[in-house]
Every structure is written in structure tokens, then in C-alpha cells.
Amino acid sequence: MTVSDSTPKANSKAKRTALLGAMFLMATSAIGPGFITQTTEFTVKIGAAFAFAIVVSILVDIAVQLNVWRVIGVSGLRAQELGNKVIPGVGWLLAALVFIGGMVFNIGNIAGTGLGINAILGVDPKIGGAISAVIAILIFLSKKAGMALDRIVVLLGAVMILLMLYVAIVAAPPVGEALKNVVLPEKIDFLIITTLIGGTVGGYITYAGAHRMIDSGTSGIENVKSISNTSVLAIIVTGVMRVLLFLAILGVVAGGVALTSDNKAAEAFGAAAGEVGLRSFGIILWAAALTSVIGAAYTSVSFVTKSSTSERTRNLITVGFIAVCAVIYMLLGKAPATLLIFAGAFNGLILPVGLAVLLWVAWRRRDLLGGYKYPKFLLIIGALAWLLTVYLGYSSLSGLAALWNA
Helix, strand or coil: HHHHHHHHHHHHHHHHHHHHHHHHHHHHHCCCHHHHHHHHHHHHHHHHHHHHHHHHHHHHHHHHHHHHHHHHHHHHCCHHHHHHHHHCCHHHHHHHHHHHHHHHHHHHHHHHHHHHHHHHCCHHHHHHHHHHHHHHHHHHCCHHHHHHHHHHHHHHHHHHHHHHHHHEEEEHCHHHHHHHHHHHHCCCCCHHHHHHHHHHCCCCHHHHHHHHHHHHHCCCCHHHHHHHHHHHHHHHHHHHHHHHHHHHHHHHCCCCCEEEEEEHHHHHHHHHHHHHHHHHHHHHHHHHHHHHHHHHHHHHHHHCCCCCCCCHHHHHHHHHHHHHHHCCCCCCCCCCHHHHHHHHHHHHHHHHHHHHHHHHHHCCHHHHHCCCCCHHHCCCCCCCCHHHHHHHHHHHHHHHHHHHHC
């Protein structure tokens, strides 16, 4: 085989690897400690009816991500770069919100890795958090950091799904009842649905996969189909993980077990599969938290650097970002509750501001999309999703108001 014959195949394989990495970076960034806690609490609260909330949230998430990935992918520009081209300064506002929120939540993500290692090996959570931070730093210090990042998030994502599948099967959930509630829900809780949406496509998570995709060299009109397919698959991967976790918890609750501890997810895994379940929970929590550390760091730094910034420089800044978060965690043991409330409010503002910019580009700035004619149906579903994000943003500001008045 000649070099000219093999090069296209090599390029095609590299492209598939990059898109797979971008897909799992978005998905695993969403699947963090908060994701596990929320899913468990809501399953305990409304039982099988939670199935309806999951399906609705997945549909809205797809509407958001289809637009985010397509605009960023076709333009080849990051969200803040597009923002500054639409209204000078808006991009930097968006960057500040993402960076501050990402740093605060990353302290919590590192804390999650510590708790995961504690569940697996029984070591002090601070030691586990420090070890995990070092692992994340080594990924960005490696000579082929991009390839290492893509492969580690795919591997950990697969491990999480397989372990969750095992526990879901062992828990023997009432699948029929869950399926019935998808179309005929016994209870509809709009607050739960909006909380799920904010947790899956809010804050830095919205842009994690899309930024990784263009940084790895996939962009332009010619890649529209693969960009769209990958954005949908990223949400489906996240949805599969939530469904499996929901079924695992539902099986335990439906079996008559009352979950009363502070860590209901771990309690449920132990009830479903004994010691193996507890260790599995530890691995899932650690993997979820570590991939969130990687995703938050990568995406936050992508907002305060330029496309022209060398990969080596970006990686060194990312290493510094993780190191600062780790030091704060080691000193405090967790992200302060007040800062988490502020960061949550920032996250609530990021989605409506950023999505508005991207939809405006799709609607009125074909020059930034290389003349690409944006599908009207995507604009319509994007606009409907944006209205919901405005509500999410308004709700998040109430958290700040409560904090201010406290």
C-alpha cells in the first residue's frame, strides 16, 4: 500500500477518534457528582414518574446541542469569539462567566474524585482528590495531550456505562412501569425537568464537546452531517447513563428499601449488589468526577485563550487551572456553599446568553458561517429551547437574591 493510499484512511480514523473524544467529553462532563446526586434524589422523590422528566429533558438537550455544535462547528470559531463578533465584549462576558463557574465547580469535582477513591479503597478523601488531580494534570502534560484526553474520556465513559448496566440489571427494576410513565406519567414536575436540563447542558458543559471538536480540526460546512450526528449521540450517551442510574435506584426503591442516608446513591448500590455494588459506585463516582475535572478545566481554559494559542500553552494553563482548584480543595475540603450558589447562578446565565448569540449568528450572520444556509426547523426548536433557558436563568438569579438577603 502506498503512502497516498494510507493517508486518507489515517485522516479518517483520526477524525473519528476526535469526534468520539468530543462526544464523550461533553457527555462525561455532564455526568458528574451532581448528576448522580440529582438523579438519585429525584428517583426517590417521584419514582417511576421520573422517566417522563428524563425523556423530556433529553429532547430539549438535543435541541440545544444541535444548534450549539452546528453553529460552532460550521463557523470554526469558539462561542466567545462568535460573541465578540456579534456584539464586542459579549464574548468576554461569556468567557468570564464560564471561567469563574468552571473553577468553583471544579473544586467540587475534585472533592467528588476524593469521595470516589474513598469508596473504592477507603483512603482519606483529600489524598484521593490530590491523586486524581495529579492524574488529570499528567494527561495535559503528556506530549500527545489531545489524543490522551480523547481516549481517557471514552474509556472512563464506557466503564461508567458498563458498571451502571450491571447494577441496573441486578436491581431488577420495574421496567414496564417506567415505560408506562414515559407516555402516561403519574406526576409531572416542571422544576425537576428544568433542573435536569440545566445540569446537562448548563454552564461550561454546553460548549465542552463543540470546542473540543473544532480544536481537534473538525469544522466547516463539509462536516455538517458528522457534527450534527455527534452532538445528538453525546446527549444520548448522557441519557443512557441517566436512564441506567434511574433504573438501578428505582429497582431498589420499588423493592421496599428506604434510602435514608446522606449518600442515597451509595446506599442503593449497596442494597442492590452488596459489596460489589458499593465498589462499583466508588468507581462510577470517581470516573464521573475525574472526567468532569478534565472537561471543566479544558472548556474553561478554551474560553480565555484564542484559537491561535498554541496547544502547549493551552495545556500548561489548564494544568495551572487544575492545580489551583486542587490546592483550594486541599485547604477547604470542599467548594464553599456560598461560592457554589454564585457559580450556579453564573451557569444559569451562561446558557441563555450564549445560545442567544449562536442563534443570532445562525439567523442573521451567514458571513460567519461561510454562507451556509441554516435550517429553519433548527432555528425554531432552538428558539423554543432558548425561551426555556431564559426561565432557567431567571430561576438561578433567585438563588443569588436569597444569598444576598441572607
